[in-house]
Amino acid sequence: MPQFRLHASLAGIPAAAWDALNRGGHPFTRHAFLEGLERHGCLDPAHGWSPLHATLWEGGELVAAAPAYVKGNSHGEFVFDRAWAEAYARHGLAYYPKWLIGVPYTPVTGPRLLAVDEAAKQALLAAMREAAPRLGLHSIHANFLDAEDLPAFDDDWLAREDVQFHWQRHPDWRHFDDFLAALDHKHRKNLKADRRKVEQAGIRLRLLDGRAAAGAPMAAMHGFYAATFAGKWNHAALTPAFFQHLCTAMPETVLLALAERAGEAVAGALFLHSPGTLYGRYWGAHGFHPGLHFETCYHQGIAWCLEQGRNRFEPGAQGEHKLARGFLPTTTHSRHWLAEPRVRPALARWCAAEREAVARYRAEAAAHGPFRQGSGPLPAAEEVRR
Structure with missing residues (x-):
């Protein structure tokens, strides 16, 4: 029994x-x-x-x-x-x-x-x-x-x-340009324009796994996460120690997209992943930077999925704005x-x-x-x- x-x-x-x-x-x-x-x-x-x-x-x-x-x-x-x-x-x-x-x-x-x-x-x-x-x-x-x-x-x-709005890889897509080519003219033009804004602002993106993210990068990410919740007058439940715990207890599941300008971190997005799926979880930035939210939270994740052979990207709850980025x-x-x-x-x-x-x-x-x-x-x- x-x-x-x-x-x-x-x-x-x-x-x-x-x-x-x-x-x-x-x-x-x-x-x-x-x-x-x-x-x-x-x-x-x-x-x-x-x-x-x-x-x-x-x-x-x-x-x-x-x-x-x-x-x-x-x-x-x-x-x-x-x-x-x-x-x-x-x-x-x-x-x-x-x-x-x-x-x-x-x-x-x-x-x-x-x-x-x-x-x-x-x-x-x-x-x-x-x-x-x-x-x-x-x-x-x-x-x-x-x-x-x-x-x-x-x-x-x-x-x-x-x-929710999720991205799914088409069997013919191998690179980010293949994904872009599948978009209609209007959406492809807008997406490329947002990416140019980030580049022209002198912002560069780095992708870090859990081991590389441990310490200062993940501390910066928690600061971005907490700032997002503070801006919404909401409670940031996850602690700095938990963010670091992810890097030590399950580093192979962690992906951190860190946006930097002149060597200083200005924004970040934290993802976890399984063998088939990337999961977008937390985002934040110091100040507003045109196009950076889309680039950090969505475009970088799509590019990573295509490079790593992942078929699915779930960026989080709600958000009709994701539809224009290829999330259905x-x-x-x-x-x-x-x-x-x-x-x-x-x-x-x-x-x-x-x-x-x-x-x-x-x-x-x-x-x-x-x-x-x-x-x-x-x-x-x-x-x-x-």
């Missing part, structure tokens, strides 16, 4: 056992990434994040696990549910605390149910559903699910969808279980209407893509509507 366990810290779970279940070595569900968030002070219960990871064990072997957190608010999730919390409040019901399966501050699709097989995934979810009411948790949410995890969620889970609308998926049955019918109708609206938006955005007819990337297999 599998044994269900809860963990207030990932440090109590052996890294080798956790990572053995992490499909494809996905960087954001690696033990080093998630445990580093905890160890280096990035998860503050005052900001709504308290680790409560769920695992299943058989004979001392870890057979299923989910990175999970008790949430006292919806900060840093990127699947927005303020309307749900307000609906609960109108009916005198408590929406928080809730239980989130996901990666803090990371709107990136990837594994959420780490397991030896489908049966283990379903058993883990069943155990979490049984435990949630006993723990005083009013719902369970699983955000940014990949295609392999979706079948584990039965019809008792409400389905939500959203849109892509559907993201989440699932939601509610302990209170009285609210489920109304929210099920709400989710159905939202999915229809998202589908319309995605189709409209795709119709305004930047590529010449027949020159853009092929649709991704995972984009078939479910």
Whole structure:
């Protein structure tokens, strides 16, 4: 009989056992990434994040696990549910605390149910559903699910969808000029003009892996990241120690694009990558420099993917401006279980209407893509509507 366990810290779970279940070595569900968030002070219960990871064990072997957190608010999730919390409040019901399966501050699709097989995934979810009411948790949410995890969620889970903008390599593209040639005249002209602005400003870009980025370059990057959040009157949750931790604990996944003028760093973008995909995460700059955001966050990443043979580039959440840079609308998926049955019918109708609206938006955005007819990337297999 599998044994269900809860963990207030990932440090109590052996890294080798956790990572053995992490499909494809996905960087954001690696033990080093998630445990580093905890160890280096990035998860503050005052900001709504308290680790409560769920695992299943058989004979001392870890057979299923989910990175999970008790949430006292919806900060840093990127699947927005303020309307749900307000609906609960109108009916005198408590929406928080809730239980989130996901990666803090990371709107990136990837594994959420780490397991030896489908049966283990379903058993883990069943155990979490049984435990949630006993723990005083009013719902369970699983955000940014990949295609392999979706079948584990039965019809008792409400389905939500959203849109991000992702770049996908066309089989014929080998170099950045091949990508440029696939754009229509207007978008190619604008992109090249932005690149010239950066060059004419005397700014040069350096790409550093995790080992080269450790120390002063990554310290500069954290300064840019913190400045971005300060400019938005928001909380920069990730600490300088965590940024350095990435360089020492998982340097092979780190890519830092550092923009410099006269030897001084003026902007930066931090990426992580897996064998097939580049993930854009954090950006910042000292002052405004025309075209530099696009060059650092998008163009450099596309060029790197083409040079390294990576097929996909996910630059982060939201942002219709990415469409003009060759990033096409892509559907993201989440699932939601509610302990209170009285609210489920109304929210099920709400989710159905939202999915229809998202589908319309995605189709409209795709119709305004930047590529010449027949020159853009092929649709991704995972984009078939479910």
